[in-house]
Amino acid sequence: MSPVHVKAVVIGGSAGSVEALTTLLSVLPEQYGIPVIAVVHLPPDSKSLLADILQPHCKLIVQEIEDKTPLLPGHVYLAPPDYHVLPESHNVLSLSAEEEVLFSRPSIDVLFETAADSFDGKVVGVVMTGANEDGARGLKKIIDAGGLGLIQDPATAYAPMMPRAAEAACPTAKLMTLSQIGEFLTHEVSSCR
Amino acid sequence: MTNTSEDMEISLLLEAIHRNYHYDFRGYAMASVRRRLKLARDRFGFRSYSQLQDHVLHDAAGLNAVLSFLTVQVSEMFRDPAYFRAVREKVIPHLRTYPSLKVWIAGCSSGEELYSFVIMFREEGLEDKTLFYATDISADALKKAELGVYDLSRIAQFSENYQKAGGKTSLSDYYTAGYGAVTFDKSLRRRVVFSDHSLATDAVFAEMQMISCRNVLIYFERDLQNRAIGLFSESLNRKGFLGLGAKESLRFTKHSDDFADFSKDERIYQKTGGA
The missing domain is CATH 3.40.50.150 (Vaccinia Virus protein VP39)
Known part of the structure; x- marks a missing residue:
């Protein structure tokens, strides 16, 4: 199978996803050529320590997003609490404080749908563990736009509702364990920047 | 429709709003504008941004409705x-x-x-x-x-x-x-x-x-x-x-x-x- 060429990897998760993200990111190599953008649902008033928690387990540079942060390979960009993340087609990340979507801000759907638009479908979406249905619509949009959808196998997820919803919305998406997703992103996906 | 032609329609719409009504969204971050206009387009049941543009240009109420989509009004007291x-x-x-x-x-x-x-x-x-x-x-x-x-x-x-x-x-x-x-x-x-x-x-x-x-x-x-x-x-x-x-x-x-x-x-x- 020839590698899929994309401009970014977008990842979303909710309940149990800090651990899940740690597992997944620990697989990616230091010279990983594709920018990774992740939304993890956290309480809105939390001063986000997620980057500090993840960094020791990840060979890439992990940072929280500020408005208009440039997208670079070798980096993992985390959504700040209480803001949506919207990638722009010229490879910067905008933030938005507009309404919650499915009671969530940041919203996985907003990240995925915007990434599908801005990168013209050249994107991989990953839905991980979670106890709501955020991400399903966005993943479908990515696949409809020509991108690739990966879902954490619900049987292996801390909270299976989110991956199940994504699976129902996207029957063609691949189900994998977190380390398989990490391996897939490493070997089967490459940058088209 | 490809993103390029959709983006062209969006930029024509923003140009039209500016020329006619002097509201200038042309320098706004595109990802959010695209998303907000898509919400507006779907709300009105239009298939394209050109239809939305027609509505905006010939109906002041249409303009106000689109403006309410484009201007994000979410805040709280003593936020942060x-x-x-x-x-x-x-x-x-x-x-x-x-x-x-x-x-x-x-x-x-x-x-x-x-x-x-x-x-x-x-x-x-x-x-x-x-x-x-x-x-x-x-x-x-x-x-x-x-x-x-x-x-x-x-x-x-x-x-x-x-x-x-x-x-x-x-x-x-x-x-x-x-x-x-x-x-x-x-x-x-x-x-x-x-x-x-x-x-x-x-x-x-x-x-x-x-x-x-x-x-x-x-x-x-x-x-x-x-x-x-x-x-x-x-x-x-x-x-x-x-x-x-x-x-x-x-x-x-x-x-x-x-x-x-x-x-x-x-x-x-x-x-x-x-x-």
Whole structure:
């Protein structure tokens, strides 16, 4: 199978996803050529320590997003609490404080749908563990736009509702364990920047 | 339809809105504009942005509806309490030294941040010598700001923020409740000038000692951000203060040299050069 060429990897998760993200990111190599953008649902008033928690387990540079942060390979960009993340087609990340979507801000759907638009479908979406249905619509949009959808196998997820919803919305998406997703992103996906 | 032709239709729509109505969204961050216009298009049941453009150009009500999609009006009182605490504890001691003050709430939306400022200035004894300018491009938002009426369901959050921000009494001292809503006391508007003002097209209108513009610049692309910050720099007197949103900064902007960090974590800057 020839590698899929994309401009970014977008990842979303909710309940149990800090651990899940740690597992997944620990697989990616230091010279990983594709920018990774992740939304993890956290309480809105939390001063986000997620980057500090993840960094020791990840060979890439992990940072929280500020408005208009440039997208670079070798980096993992985390959504700040209480803001949506919207990638722009010229490879910067905008933030938005507009309404919650499915009671969530940041919203996985907003990240995925915007990434599908801005990168013209050249994107991989990953839905991980979670106890709501955020991400399903966005993943479908990515696949409809020509991108690739990966879902954490619900049987292996801390909270299976989110991956199940994504699976129902996207029957063609691949189900994998977190380390398989990490391996897939490493070997089967490459940058088209 | 491909994104390119869709983006072309969007830019034609924005051009049309600008040419006809002088609202300039052309420098706004595209990802959000695209998303908001898609919501508007789907709400009206149009298949394309060209249809939406036709509606906007031939119907003022259509324009207003689209504007309400394009102007994001989500805010809360004392949002990010640490910011307001820093204004109260670090900025206000400097502001006290002025005989009179002008404070600009740029992009005031429906007024939540404005009332937060007025309440804080009243509690610190500065209200009577301060003139507050509350500006926005949205007439609807300004109307809401002037009314000062908010849904009762939001008050618990506002009150919690107020306490965390160092509020000196109880937020309920400033409003009356009834019929599922609260109305903020009209005396809070005594020192406020509400005005239609666009950071994209209008100029500076007064010399300020403090400007608070939070979660407005995130909707702008870099050039428009530079324009807005240029206005702020021009408007502030030397040592005047600029407060931005928690995830906004002057880094990478053209005017970053005009300012120094004053309270870094809270994104409060102080103007260094100039008049």
